[in-house]
Amino acid sequence: MYVAVKGGExxxxxxxxxxxxxxxxxxxxxxxxxxxxxxxxxxxxxxxMTEGSLYDRELAALALKQxxxxxxxxxxxxxxxxxxxxxxxxxTPIETDxxxxxxxxxxxxxxxxxxxxxxxxxxxxxxxxxxALLAEGESKLTHHDSSTQSVESKLADNAESSVNDxxxxxxxxxxxxxxxxxxxxxxxxxxxxxxxxxxxxPCPRDGRLQTLARADEGFLIALAYSxxxxxxxxxxxxxxxxxxxxxxxxxxxxxGFDLCLGEICVTECxxxxxxxxxxxxxxxxxxxxxxxxxxxxxxxxxxxxxxxSLQAEELGEVVDTPAAQAEFVLSHxxxxxxxxxxxxxxxxxxxxxxxxxxxxxxxxxxxxxSKEREGQVTxxxxxxxxxxxxxxxxxxx
Amino acid sequence: xKKPILExxxxxxxxxxxxxxxxxxxxxxxxxxxxxxxxxxxxGESGSGKSTLLNCLxxxxxxxxxxxxxxxxxxxxxxxxxxxxxxxxxxxRSEFGIVKQNxxxxxxxxxxxxxxxxxxxxxxxxxxxxDIRTKAGDWLTQVExxxxxxxxxxxxxxxxxxxxxxxxxxxxxxxxxVLMDEPTGGLDVSVQAKLLDLIRSLVSExxxxxxxxxxxxxxxxxxxxxxxxxxxxxVIEQGLTDQVLDDPQxxxxxxxxxxxxxP
Amino acid sequence: xxxxxxxxxxYLDEQSKRTxxxxxxxxxxxxxxQVPFAGREMPxxxxxxxxxxxxxxxxxxxxxxxxxxxxxxxxxxxAVSIRRFFDKTALVETTTDTEAATVIQTRHRxxxxxxTNNQILVFQVPIPEPLRFIxxxxxxxxxxxxxEEYGVMHVKLYEDIAxxxxxxxxxxxPVHVNGxxxxxxxxxxxxxxxxxxxxxxxxxxxxxxxxxxYAIPPYTDVKSLDFDDHPFEIQxxxxxxxxxxxEHSFLDEVIVNDEGERMFVCSDSHxxxxxxxxKLNMSEAVEV
Numbered sequence: 001m002y003v004a005v006k007g008g009e010x011x012x013x014x015x016x017x018x019x020x021x022x023x024x025x026x027x028x029x030x031x032x033x034x035x036x037x038x039x040x041x042x043x044x045x046x047x048x049m050t051e052g053s054l055y056d057r058e059l060a061a062l063a064l065k066q067x068x069x070x071x072x073x074x075x076x077x078x079x080x081x082x083x084x085x086x087x088x089x090x091x092t093p094i095e096t097d098x099x100x101x102x103x104x105x106x107x108x109x110x111x112x113x114x115x116x117x118x119x120x121x122x123x124x125x126x127x128x129x130x131x132a133l134l135a136e137g138e139s140k141l142t143h144h145d146s147s148t149q150s151v152e153s154k155l156a157d158n159a160e161s162s163v164n165d166x167x168x169x170x171x172x173x174x175x176x177x178x179x180x181x182x183x184x185x186x187x188x189x190x191x192x193x194x195x196x197x198x199x200x201x202p203c204p205r206d207g208r209l210q211t212l213a214r215a216d217e218g219f220l221i222a223l224a225y226s227x228x229x230x231x232x233x234x235x236x237x238x239x240x241x242x243x244x245x246x247x248x249x250x251x252x253x254x255x256g257f258d259l260c261l262g263e264i265c266v267t268e269c270x271x272x273x274x275x276x277x278x279x280x281x282x283x284x285x286x287x288x289x290x291x292x293x294x295x296x297x298x299x300x301x302x303x304x305x306x307x308x309s310l311q312a313e314e315l316g317e318v319v320d321t322p323a324a325q326a327e328f329v330l331s332h333x334x335x336x337x338x339x340x341x342x343x344x345x346x347x348x349x350x351x352x353x354x355x356x357x358x359x360x361x362x363x364x365x366x367x368x369x370s371k372e373r374e375g376q377v378t379x380x381x382x383x384x385x386x387x388x389x390x391x392x393x394x395x396x397x
Numbered sequence: 398x399k400k401p402i403l404e405x406x407x408x409x410x411x412x413x414x415x416x417x418x419x420x421x422x423x424x425x426x427x428x429x430x431x432x433x434x435x436x437x438x439x440x441g442e443s444g445s446g447k448s449t450l451l452n453c454l455x456x457x458x459x460x461x462x463x464x465x466x467x468x469x470x471x472x473x474x475x476x477x478x479x480x481x482x483x484x485x486x487x488x489x490r491s492e493f494g495i496v497k498q499n500x501x502x503x504x505x506x507x508x509x510x511x512x513x514x515x516x517x518x519x520x521x522x523x524x525x526x527x528d529i530r531t532k533a534g535d536w537l538t539q540v541e542x543x544x545x546x547x548x549x550x551x552x553x554x555x556x557x558x559x560x561x562x563x564x565x566x567x568x569x570x571x572x573x574x575v576l577m578d579e580p581t582g583g584l585d586v587s588v589q590a591k592l593l594d595l596i597r598s599l600v601s602e603x604x605x606x607x608x609x610x611x612x613x614x615x616x617x618x619x620x621x622x623x624x625x626x627x628x629x630x631x632v633i634e635q636g637l638t639d640q641v642l643d644d645p646q647x648x649x650x651x652x653x654x655x656x657x658x659x660p
Numbered sequence: 661x662x663x664x665x666x667x668x669x670x671y672l673d674e675q676s677k678r679t680x681x682x683x684x685x686x687x688x689x690x691x692x693x694q695v696p697f698a699g700r701e702m703p704x705x706x707x708x709x710x711x712x713x714x715x716x717x718x719x720x721x722x723x724x725x726x727x728x729x730x731x732x733x734x735x736x737x738x739a740v741s742i743r744r745f746f747d748k749t750a751l752v753e754t755t756t757d758t759e760a761a762t763v764i765q766t767r768h769r770x771x772x773x774x775x776t777n778n779q780i781l782v783f784q785v786p787i788p789e790p791l792r793f794i795x796x797x798x799x800x801x802x803x804x805x806x807x808e809e810y811g812v813m814h815v816k817l818y819e820d821i822a823x824x825x826x827x828x829x830x831x832x833x834p835v836h837v838n839g840x841x842x843x844x845x846x847x848x849x850x851x852x853x854x855x856x857x858x859x860x861x862x863x864x865x866x867x868x869x870x871x872x873x874y875a876i877p878p879y880t881d882v883k884s885l886d887f888d889d890h891p892f893e894i895q896x897x898x899x900x901x902x903x904x905x906x907e908h909s910f911l912d913e914v915i916v917n918d919e920g921e922r923m924f925v926c927s928d929s930h931x932x933x934x935x936x937x938x939k940l941n942m943s944e945a946v947e948v
Contacts, residue, residue, distance in 0.1 A: 008735045008736060008737045008739070008740040009740050009744075011737065012737055012740060012741060076701075076705065079701040080701050080702060080703040082701065083672075083676075083700040083701040083702070084667055084668070084671065084672070084673065086673060194698075195698065195700075196698050197698050198696040198697060198698050198699070198871040199871075200696070201797075201798050201799045202799065316418065327796075327797055327798055327799070331798070336701060336705075336706060337706045337869045339705065339706075340705030340706025340707045340708060340710070340869060341705075341706050341707035341786070341869055342707075343705055343707065343708075344705065344706070344707025344708050344786070347707075347708060347730070347737075347738050347767075348730060348731050348736050348737075348738070349731075349768070349847075350731055350912060351731045351732060351768045351769055351831070351847075351848075351849055351910070351912070351927055352768060352830070352831040352832075352847050352849065354849070354910075354911075354912055354913055354927075355830035355831050355849045355850070355851075355895060356830055356831075357913065358830070358895060358897075359828055359830050363824055363828070366824070366825065482803070482807065483806075483807040486803075486807055486809065487807075505815070508815055508816075508818075508819050509819060509822055509823070511818070511822055512815050512818045512819050512822065515815070515818055516811065516812065516815050517811075518811075519811040519812070519814040519815065519818070520809065520811025520812065521811065522811075524814070524887055524888050525887060525888045525889055526818065526821055526887040526888075526889050526890050527889050529818065530822070547822075548822050548823065
C-alpha cells in the first residue's frame with residue numbers, strides 16, 4: 001500500500017554522487033585543471049567573473065569546472081561564494097583613461113589620436129572551424145617559432161619601455177571639448193551598492209549600471225538588439241571600445257595615500273547616441289556606458305545600449321519600449337535570480353496543486369450539474385457513447 | 398499655501414496652466430472656469446495640446462506653472478496638485494471620471510462587464526457582492542445595454558458597446574466632473590450618433606459637468622455649451638458653441654469651421 | 661559543502677544577519693508591510709527558499725531547535741536540503757517534532773498542531789506582492805499600499821463569484837493584516853489562512869529574490885478577503901486521512917497504482933505520524 005515519500009536524504013546523496021561522476025567524465029581522459037580553464041577558456045572565465053561580480057580568475061575557473069561548463073551555474077557558484085566574503089574596504093574608482101590598452105577601437109572617427117588597436121579580436125576572422133585544433137595540435141596562427149616574438153610579450157615590452165606611455169585620450173572627450181556631449185551623470189554623494197541595499201524604483205543611474213554590469217549577457221543582447229530593430233530609437237554609434245589593464249587602488253587612511261593592489265583586465269564601451277534637445281537644451285549627443293571584467297566586449301556593447309535606453313525618462317523621451325522600462329529590465333536581467341525562479345518549478349507544489357485539483361473537480365461537477373438541469377449533457381453523452389460503441393463495433397467487425 | 402481663488406459657482410478653474418515639451422508643444426496660458434452642468438468642448442487639430450491639457454486636468458501630469466482648482470462635493474476649493482497624492486487619487490476615482498478615447502485603455506479587458514462597473518464601487522469600499530452586482534446591472538441598463546451581458550467580457554462587445562461600458566464604469570460612483578477624450582472617435586457614424594444621444598441624455602439627467610476633447614466640430618456642436626479652440630499649445634478663441642462655430646473670429650477657427658462640410 | 665570553518669555561524673556574516681534582523685524588527689512593528697532588504701545570494705537557487713533561509717539564518721541561536729518542512733512534510737527533498745544546510749553551517753539541533761522546534765521554516769503549509777508563543781514560523785515567499793498580477797509596476801504597487809487602494813483586489817473575487825458562484829482562489833489567498841495592509845501569505849492553501857489569525861507564534865516571511873521581509877506578530881488580526889454575502893471558506897474533504905483517520909487536516913491525494921486508484925493522507929507528515937503512533941499505543945494498551 002501507501003509508502004510515505006521518505007528517503008529524501010538518501011536520494012539526494014545518490015544524486016550528488018551521480019553528478020560527481022558525470023562531471024568527471026571518463027577517467028581515462030585527463031582531468032582539466034582550473035589553470036587550463038583559466039588559460040585556454042579565458043572568455044568563459046571572464047563572463048563568470050563579470051556576472052558573478054567577483055574578480056578572481058582561479059575561482060571563476062574552478063566554478064566553471066565544477067559547473068561542467070554551464071556558465072549560469074558557474075556564475076551562481078561564484079555569487080554564492082562572494083556573498084560570504086568580508087568587505088575590508090572600497091577601492092578608489094578605476095581610471096580607465098589610464099588603461100594599459102590591448103584593444104581600442106572607435107567607429108565614429110576614421111582615426112583617433114593613439115590610433116585604432118585591434119587587439120585579440122574575433123572580428124575579421126573567418127568563422128571556419130580550425131581542424132588543426134581538433135587534431136590536438138596547434139593552429140598555424142598560434143604557432144610561432146622562437147625567432148618571432150609573441151604579440152603579448154611585445155606589448156608587455158612596450159608597456160615597460162613606456163616610450164608611448166601617453167594614455168589613450170578617450171574618444172568621447174573630443175565631443176566633450178565641443179560641448180556636444182550631454183553631461184548626464186553627476187553622482188551626488190556615495191554611489192549606491194546594490195549588494196548592500198535593495199534596488200529602489202525609480203532607480204538612479206549608479207544602481208542601474210551596477211545591475212546591468214552583472215546582468216545576463218543574453219538578456220542584454222536581446223534587449224539591445226530590440227532597440228536597434230525598432231523597439232527604441234537611440235541612433236547608436238560605437239564611440240569607443242577599449243580593453244586592457246587598469247590598476248586597482250585602495251586609499252589607506254593610516255598612510256594617507258592610495259596603495260596599488262594590482263591590475264585587473266576590463267573592457268569598456270562608450271556608445272554615442274543622438275538627442276534632439278528640448279525647450280531648455282540644444283540638440284546634442286548622449287551616451288550609454290558598458291563595462292565588464294576581463295574581455296566581454298559583446299556584453300559591454302549591449303550594456304551601453306540598454307543603459308542609454310534606460311535614460312529615456314530622465315531625458316524626457318517617451319518610455320514605450322521594453323528596453324526603456326527600468327523596472328522591467330532591472331527586475332529581470334539577473335540570471336541568478338531568473339534561473340532560480342524558473343527552476344524552482346521543479347520543487348514539489350503538490351499542496352497547491354491539490355487545492356487546484358479539488359477546485360477544478362468542483363467546478364466541473366457544477367458545470368455538468370447545470371448542463372444536466374438544462375437537459376443537454378445526457379443526450380450528448382449518449383451520443384458520444386453510441387458513437388464509441390459504433391466505432392469499436394466496426395473495428396471488431 | 399496660497400488660498401485658491403475660485404469663483405463662487407464654478408466647479409473647476411484652470412489658471413495660467415502650462416505644460417510644455419518643446420517650443421509651443423504642449424499647452425500654455427490656459428485659463429477657463431467650468432460651471433456645474435456645463436459641457437465644455439476643447440477643439441483643435443492633433444498636436445495642438447488638447448490631450449496634454451486633459452492630462453493636466455486628470456491629475457496625471459503636473460503643469461509646469463499655473464493652478465487647477467477644484468471645488469469638491471463638500472464645497473472646499475483646492476488646487477488638485479497642492480493636495481496630497483492620496484487625496485488626489487481618491488478624488489480621481491470618486492468625484493472625477495475619465496473616459497478614454499480607446500475603450501481598451503479605460504476598461505479591464507480581462508474581467509467581465511459587471512466587474513468593470515463594480516471596480517470603482519469596490520475601490521470606495523463596497524463589500525456586498527449582491528449589491529455591487531445589482532448596481533452594475535442597473536448601470537448597464539442606463540447605458541442601454543442588455544442586462545444579461547453583465548458576465549460577458551469586454552472583448553466580446555462591439556466598439557460602441559465597449560464605449561458604453563466604459564461610460565457606465567465611470568459614472569457608477571456618480572462623479573461630479575467627467576473628462577472625455579474623443580469619446581466617439583473611431584466609431585461608425587451611426588454608432589456615434591446613438592452614443593452622442595446617450596451622453597447628452599446622461600449629462601442632463603445627472604447634471605454632469607463635462608470637459609470633452611474632440612476634433613469633430615459636429616460632436617462639439619451637438620454636445621457642448623462652450624468651446625475652447627486650441628492651436629499650437631494656446632487657446633486662440635473661446636465662447637459659446639454657436640457663437641464660435643457660426644461667427645468665428647480667429648483666422649484659424651475660420652479655417653477649421655470652413656473645412657467642415659455643412660450638412 | 662566546503663570546509664565549514666570557512667563560513668560563519670549559519671553561513672551569513674554577522675553584519676548581514678544584523679541587517680536582516682533590523683528589517684525583521686521593522687516588519688514586526690508594521691504588520692503585513694513589506695520591508696525591502698538587501699537579499700544576499702545564498703548557496704541555493706532563488707525561488708528555492710533563499711528568503712526563508714536568510715531569515716532563519718539571522719534569527720537562529722546556538723540553542724535553537726530547527727524544523728524544516730516543505731508541503732507539510734519533513735522528508736521532501738528541499739526540506740531535507742535546507743535542514744542539512746543549517747545542520748552543517750550552524751550546528752544547531754534539528755528535529756521533525758513540531759512541538760520541540762523553536763524555529764520552523766516552511767514552504768506552502770502551516771503545521772496542523774497549533775503553535776505556541778515561544779515558536780517562530782518562517783515562510784519562504786516566492787512573490788510577496790499580492791497586487792503583482794493586477795499591477796506589474798513596483799512603484800505603482802507601493803503607492804497602492806501606501807494609499808490603501810485595495811479595491812482592485814476584490815475585482816478578482818467578484819469575477820470568481822460571477823463565473824463560478826464562489827471564490828475560486830485556493831492558495832496564496834490574500835489577507836488583510838491588522839486592518840491595514842493587504843498581504844500575500846505565500847502559497848499556503850487557504851485552509852491554513854485561519855491559523856494566522858491571532859496566532860500565538862510569531863510569523864516571519866522572507867522573499868529572497870524579491871528582497872522583501874514581512875511579518876505577522878503574535879495575536880494580530882488577520883482577515884481573509886471576502887464579500888459580506890460570500891464569506892471566506894476553507895477547503896473540506898469528503899474523505900478522512902487513510903493513515904490516521906483525521907477528519908480536519910489538509911489532505912494530500914496520492915495515486916497508488918497504475919489504475920489511478922487514489923487515497924488521501926495528511927499533508928503534515930509529523931502530525932499524521934504522531935496520531936498513528938498514539939493509536940498503536942492505545943491498541944497495545946487495550947491488548948494488555
